[in-house]
Amino acid sequence: MNTWKLDIATGTGVIVFAIFILVRSLTFPPARGTDFGPALFPRVVAAILLVLGTLVLLQVRRLRARAQSCTTDTTEEEPTTTIAGLRNVAVSIVTIVAYIAVVDRIGFIPTTLVFLFVLMKTYGLTAIKGAIASCFITGFVFVLFSLLLRVVLP
């Protein structure tokens, strides 16, 4: 996707976000005895975001005009995204979400063992190497955090 198309999304997103902050800040009550209540700073930030979002959109016009007047193809070369790459990302996101959802119920050690093994296998490691690495890393993290640093793991 061209840079200017991404910038349109960014500029629009920033303006919408600024409006959301402004609207939400209208529900904040005024502070007693002072004009500088909880809504002041968010509104200042929202105003800055509105200006910045507008500037990004104005810059898009300039970038687009430059791209159209240029005779050579100036589209940036983007890294090729493969099906395998997208699969890796999808599996990773699902695995992370599942980990967060179940670790409290099942416990740190078994959940982490499965989490690491699934990811390593997805990324191309063999089952045996993945199993060994998962056990070692899980054990190391458990000893470091739980025993040495007294962090109470799930």
Place this chain on the structure above:
Amino acid sequence: MIADVIASIARVEVLLPWLLGMLLGVFVGAIPGLTATMATAILVPITYYLPPMGGLAMILGCACVAIFAGDIPATYLRVPGTPSSGAAVLDGYEMTKRGKASLALSLDVVCSSLGGLVGFTLLILGATALAAVALKFSFYEFLWVSTFGLATCVVISRGTMVKGAIAVSIGLFVSTIGVDIVTGYPRFTFGNVHLLSGVSFIPAMIGLFGIPVVLRTIMTPRHLDLPSVEEKKRFSIADVLPTVYRFRGLILRSSVMGTFIGSLPGAGADIAAWVAYGMAKRNSREPERFGTGIEEGVIAPTSANNAGVAGAWIPALALGIPGDSITAIILGASMIYGLRPGPLMFVGASGELVRGLFAIGIITQIMLIPVGLLAIRAFGKVFKLPNSIIMPMILLFCIVGSYALNFSMFDVGAMFLFGLLGFYMERNGIPLPPLVLAIILGPLIERNLRLGLMQTGGSLLPFFTRPISIVVIVGIALFLSWDKISSLARRLRGTRGSGP
């Protein structure tokens, strides 16, 4: 007197805890999510079983080493171990990508050591005088110093200044989430109790820096068989000494700046590192090369952030006002041992502790080099494993590191969402460091702005008319417009030169 000080610390019951504290500092600093503050807080109860000097050596050794150790994952993996290592990512990681990780980290450890030595020297020589200057800072000056830190970060980060400012603004918004410090009203919490205390910057930082690295790597499957860190040549301390000598002026300037900024209560090593980086870029003959992996980009922030640790002791010893949270904890523990901040700090038992603290600080900075080199080598071996092992490991450390802060899976969820946001921001050329720094500085800026306005009854005039404020504002303006001023000066020189 020096002999007495050396004798008081050259004992097994001091040296052993000191070494253990430094080793703990390496782990704590190098693992994102674990903070030096956390390690210090854990160590304090343990130190009550030790003689006073042993306890002081343990926690001070841990804190000093942790600040350097945060640069290790920042350089190897682009994930800062501590907030003050955010600036080290810019050039350190680029050097790693070019196969020069050991060069970056060897330079880092030497400059950190030198920066800390300068800082502790300034502490010993000028604590009282520097504290007097720090005392003149009030709401208005703190507001501008924090703004200067953010402005530096925006200007020096990659991408346009507009996008850098967007990152700052998003970070400032995130810092408003939670209970308002002045009125107690919950802002943008949507009824979620976990958001009442706000969004912690540790999970945000881990997510913003760690998750995009992983996602980018796994999107290209052929990278997964490659080692996470590849080195064509192993650099040693001897290789970096000529560079250190060549940039001795930069090291000294960054260290002095870091010491001064660290001495401002609440400012901290984070701002010190960014301001030093920004000033180095501004004064460099090749500013366009910053961010591509050059030595100056590593030297400036690493000297400054270690110097900032020493700087935090200046108001702590002279006035009893700690410069940062770590110093607050150590000061509290030291006062139980008998340390008395203020004019009586050199009297009696307090004097012995203060002198011991100076000696421990200086020697720790020297010991930082061998300890740091061991850590660099150890972590370097780990990161030579293929990405198919390292990437899941990074994800696990991101998760556990975020969890360890408050023992809450909510923080882990927040970390992950920030990670996805960071991935989107990277794809759109919006820099990440300004967002993290804004989350850290946002509460400081808002508090000083509102309290200042309450004090003045709504008038903005004192924000712009106090002497120190004027100096900082002029500094910000010059910094932001330096490029235009330089090109105007060059054009004028060219016009004069082409005259008859």
